[in-house]
Amino acid sequence: MDDSVLKHQALGLWLQGQKHHLRGDLERAIELYTKSLGLYPTAEAYTFRGWAYSFQGRVGEAIEECKKAIAVDPTFGNPYNDIGSYLVKRGELDEAIEWLEKAKTAPRYEPRHFPYMNLGRIYAQKWMVRRAIQEFEAALKIHPGEPTCLAALGQLKGSLN
Numbered sequence: 001m002d003d004s005v006l007k008h009q010a011l012g013l014w015l016q017g018q019k020h021h022l023r024g025d026l027e028r029a030i031e032l033y034t035k036s037l038g039l040y041p042t043a044e045a046y047t048f049r050g051w052a053y054s055f056q057g058r059v060g061e062a063i064e065e066c067k068k069a070i071a072v073d074p075t076f077g078n079p080y081n082d083i084g085s086y087l088v089k090r091g092e093l094d095e096a097i098e099w100l101e102k103a104k105t106a107p108r109y110e111p112r113h114f115p116y117m118n119l120g121r122i123y124a125q126k127w128m129v130r131r132a133i134q135e136f137e138a139a140l141k142i143h144p145g146e147p148t149c150l151a152a153l154g155q156l157k158g159s160l161n
Contacts, residue, residue, distance in 0.1 A: 041072050043070070054082075077102075096122060117135070
């Protein structure tokens with residue numbers, strides 16, 4: 001089979017995996033992501049398999065999956081953001097910043113406002129209020145009206161008074 005056929009089949013398995021994932025059937029989702037990767041490795045399937053692992057508390061494995069995704073396609077921003085958020089879960093805030101900054105500049109990334117929001121949360125936790133405000137405001141330029149950003153900005157700006 002040629003690559004385009006394998007890639008198309010892999011994409012179908014990845015999409016099926018997403019459906020199971022969103023229903024909470026992580027085992028089936030991981031199985032489908034793994035089958036997809038066996039046919040044609042994609043950054044999406046590695047990233048989403050990592051995401052499923054993170055739901056199972058397998059954060060180290062989730063990070064490794066994201067690194068595999070980046071190796072396959074360094075332009076795909078989701079795994080950079082995901083690594084950053086997994087590091088935040090571990091309390092490794094400074095380490096997370098580098099990954100989130102990379103997500104901000106990745107050419108292929110949706111939802112693009114997420115790394116700004118995650119950085120805003122980090123800077124707020126580090127009591128770097130002005131920097132946190134900058135990140136949330138940048139997120140709002142990309143996704144106007146985003147309720148989490150608006151709420152965070154309200155709290156942060158209130159803390160300056």
